[in-house]
Amino acid sequence: MLVFIAKRARNAVLLLFLASVLCFTLVVSAPGNVAILIAELRTPTATKEDIAKVEEELGLNKPLLERYGFWLQGALKGNLGISYKTGEDVGAALRSRLSVTATLVAGGAVVAFVLSLLVGFIGALWAHRMPDYIMRGIALLGASTPSFFVGALLVYAFSVNWHLLPTFGFSGPASWVLPWLTLGFLPAAVLSRVVRVGFEDAMAKPYVLTARSKGLSQTRILFRDALPNIAPTYLNALGTQIGTMVVGAVVVEPLFAWQGLGDLFLAGVRFRDFMVVQACLLVFITFFVILNVVVDIGITLTDPRLRRQRS
Amino acid sequence: MTAEPILIVKDLTIDLLTAHTAVRPVDSISYQLRRGETLAIVGESGSGKTVTCFAPLGLMPVGVKADVSGSVLFEGTELVGANEETLRSLRGKSIGFIFQDPMSALNPARRIGHQIAEVAELHLGITPRAAEARALDLIKMVGMSDPNARLKQYPHELSGGLRQRVMIAISIAAEPKLLVADEPTTALDVTVQAQILRLLKEIQARMDMAMVLITHDMGVVAGAADRVLVMYAGRQAEVGPTEKVLVAPRHPYTMGLIDAIPRRDDAIGSRFRGLSGLPPILGAPIKGCAFTPRCRHSVEGCGAQRPPLRTTADPAVMAACPVLNA
Numbered sequence: 001m002l003v004f005i006a007k008r009a010r011n012a013v014l015l016l017f018l019a020s021v022l023c024f025t026l027v028v029s030a031p032g033n034v035a036i037l038i039a040e041l042r043t044p045t046a047t048k049e050d051i052a053k054v055e056e057e058l059g060l061n062k063p064l065l066e067r068y069g070f071w072l073q074g075a076l077k078g079n080l081g082i083s084y085k086t087g088e089d090v091g092a093a094l095r096s097r098l099s100v101t102a103t104l105v106a107g108g109a110v111v112a113f114v115l116s117l118l119v120g121f122i123g124a125l126w127a128h129r130m131p132d133y134i135m136r137g138i139a140l141l142g143a144s145t146p147s148f149f150v151g152a153l154l155v156y157a158f159s160v161n162w163h164l165l166p167t168f169g170f171s172g173p174a175s176w177v178l179p180w181l182t183l184g185f186l187p188a189a190v191l192s193r194v195v196r197v198g199f200e201d202a203m204a205k206p207y208v209l210t211a212r213s214k215g216l217s218q219t220r221i222l223f224r225d226a227l228p229n230i231a232p233t234y235l236n237a238l239g240t241q242i243g244t245m246v247v248g249a250v251v252v253e254p255l256f257a258w259q260g261l262g263d264l265f266l267a268g269v270r271f272r273d274f275m276v277v278q279a280c281l282l283v284f285i286t287f288f289v290i291l292n293v294v295v296d297i298g299i300t301l302t303d304p305r306l307r308r309q310r311s
Numbered sequence: 312m313t314a315e316p317i318l319i320v321k322d323l324t325i326d327l328l329t330a331h332t333a334v335r336p337v338d339s340i341s342y343q344l345r346r347g348e349t350l351a352i353v354g355e356s357g358s359g360k361t362v363t364c365f366a367p368l369g370l371m372p373v374g375v376k377a378d379v380s381g382s383v384l385f386e387g388t389e390l391v392g393a394n395e396e397t398l399r400s401l402r403g404k405s406i407g408f409i410f411q412d413p414m415s416a417l418n419p420a421r422r423i424g425h426q427i428a429e430v431a432e433l434h435l436g437i438t439p440r441a442a443e444a445r446a447l448d449l450i451k452m453v454g455m456s457d458p459n460a461r462l463k464q465y466p467h468e469l470s471g472g473l474r475q476r477v478m479i480a481i482s483i484a485a486e487p488k489l490l491v492a493d494e495p496t497t498a499l500d501v502t503v504q505a506q507i508l509r510l511l512k513e514i515q516a517r518m519d520m521a522m523v524l525i526t527h528d529m530g531v532v533a534g535a536a537d538r539v540l541v542m543y544a545g546r547q548a549e550v551g552p553t554e555k556v557l558v559a560p561r562h563p564y565t566m567g568l569i570d571a572i573p574r575r576d577d578a579i580g581s582r583f584r585g586l587s588g589l590p591p592i593l594g595a596p597i598k599g600c601a602f603t604p605r606c607r608h609s610v611e612g613c614g615a616q617r618p619p620l621r622t623t624a625d626p627a628v629m630a631a632c633p634v635l636n637a
């Protein structure tokens with residue numbers, strides 16, 4: 001098992017290195033010249049010399065390989081360079097934004113996890129009866145409603161109508177609740193179907209008949225026999241959904257006037273702020289790579305056949 | 312074997328209703344079973360052996376509704392019409408089950424130790440730790456080597472024969488009075504078959520259990536059963552003590568099954584003497600004797616009226632063939 005984890009970690013590092021090269025190449029080859037933008041920002045009537053000066057300052061006239069090496073060296077030390085646009089330290093900007101987005105996604109993931117299991121369990125416990133159909137309806141609705149709409153609805157209900165929670169901004173832990181619900185709702189709906197369908201499949205398996213022949217109750221069979229069998233599938237789907245939540249966060253953040261990574265990234269793209277774009281991409285990719293490794297380890301731990309194979 | 316029967320089945324009839332079909336795989340089956348006794352139920356594939364034994368205890372796969380009528384008395388409790396609660400309290404505790412396919416009957420995601428121990432814990436009212444000790448004893452009892460390591464293994468790490476041993480350990484964990492073994496050796500290879508059968512007989516003797524042994528192998532019947540019930544197309548063809556039925560079969564179908572057993576003096580490579588033809592497709596009700604189209608002894612009236620199960624010249628044997636038992 002440890003060997004498996006070590007191997008996965010090594011592959012992840014390799015992958016990250018490749019990703020950093022790709023990131024750099026993509027950003028560098030994107031159309032638009034940042035030097036012109038910056039020069040014009042300083043003096044609206046910038047001349048060729050002004051632009052050359054900016055290029056010199058930012059090291060943009062150096063060969064690509066040298067630029068990459070320089071950037072990578074810094075990145076490894078946590079120094080992600082200076083924003084072309086604001087002159088701020090990219091690392092510092094990133095850290096404050098990252099904590100916002102990370103809290104949002106983590107909370108959303110917890111919401112998705114708890115809600116999906118709850119809804120899925122209710123559906124399985126009362127299979128093909130009223131509660132199951134109600135949960136199915138909610139899930140269908142949830143899976144087909146865009147998150148900005150869910151957000152607006154939640155804000156309307158909880159803030160405007162009932163005055164229970166703040167509408168936007170940061171004013172204590174209560175202000176987290178609506179964004180978390182907004183972000184977690186759609187994944188919860190999708191995942192609850194994974195749970196429900198997984199149970200349906202598992203409960204039709206011969207080993208469930210065996211479990212029933214032992215005199216075990218239906219509820220116990222659901223949790224002790226069926227659940228371990230759907231765990232790997234569920235973890236896999238959960239991983240995918242957490243991945244999409246990072247993208248979802250870009251939509252949800254502005255809804256609550258939060259300044260997270262999404263905001264930083266979009267601004268960076270708009271301004272051809274290579275340093276910021278690069279750093280954001282790298283953060284996103286790192287997150288996905290780590291997520292993948294964690295999901296893989298989780299699946300291996302919950303599936304005895306894989307565990308044996310990989311240890 | 313003089314005590315009251317622990318299982319009395321009378322006119323058991325079962326209709327299966329699925330989303331698409333309605334069939335009657337079990338039609339007026341009657342038999343009795345005493346403590347320590349083994350009844351073999353024999354018949355070709357699809358003759359209704361499994362449904363006869365499992366449906367009255369509520370053990371049908373999901374999506375199949377079993378409409379059970381007649382009477383099944385287990386230790387004085389009527390199972391036909393009993394609620395799920397009653398049936399569940401008997402399953403595992405008083406009646407143990409072994410399934411046809413050991414490859415799929417165990418839970419792939421759980422350690423076999425747990426799968427055995429939970430039965431003991433549930434029905435013997437013992438602590439989880441005591442149940443684990445009991446699981447260890449059971450693993451030894453069913454003849455598995457290295458029992459401590461086995462407890463922690465998963466089904467996919469075991470061969471078919473070992474999985475069937477685990478299944479046996481599960482089925483006897485609460486010391487049931489009746490064991491229903493559905494073709495416990497069919498899915499295994501020949502050398503393992505004999506071992507498993509011997510193990511079952513040993514355990515049965517030790518625990519003084521009654522056993523219903525489902526099989527389509529007359530060899531198994533000869534080696535293991537006190538009494539035999541022959542089924543054809545959901546109906547009872549013949550029932551009686553094994554030694555009588557095997558030596559002097561009184562129904563043409565039983566004769567055909569016995570004739571199909573390979574013999575020592577068969578020339579190597581000689582043609583397999585199976586029954587010719589196929590059993591009828593269930594669905595449409597069969598008016599006369601279901602075996603008529605394949606029967607060598609059939610006469611004019613066979614297809615017209617269903618033959619009743621009657622006592623034959625030997626009072627211990629009953630058969631449903633008026634032609635041979637006039």
Ligand SMILES: Nc1ncnc2c1ncn2[C@@H]1O[C@H](COP(=O)(O)OP(=O)(O)OP(=O)(O)O)[C@@H](O)[C@H]1O
Nearest residue numbers: 327334336355356357358359360361362372375593
């Ligand atoms: N799950 C099911 N759904 C629908 N019909 C079924 C089901 N199980 C059994 N049947 C019907 O009942 C009949 C008898 O089935 P059963 O499993 O009792 O036969 P069997 O004698 O045990 O055969 P085998 O030797 O193949 O196990 C089948 O021919 C089929 O028509």
Ligand SMILES: [Mg+2]
Nearest residue numbers: 360361411493
């Ligand atoms: Mg069967």
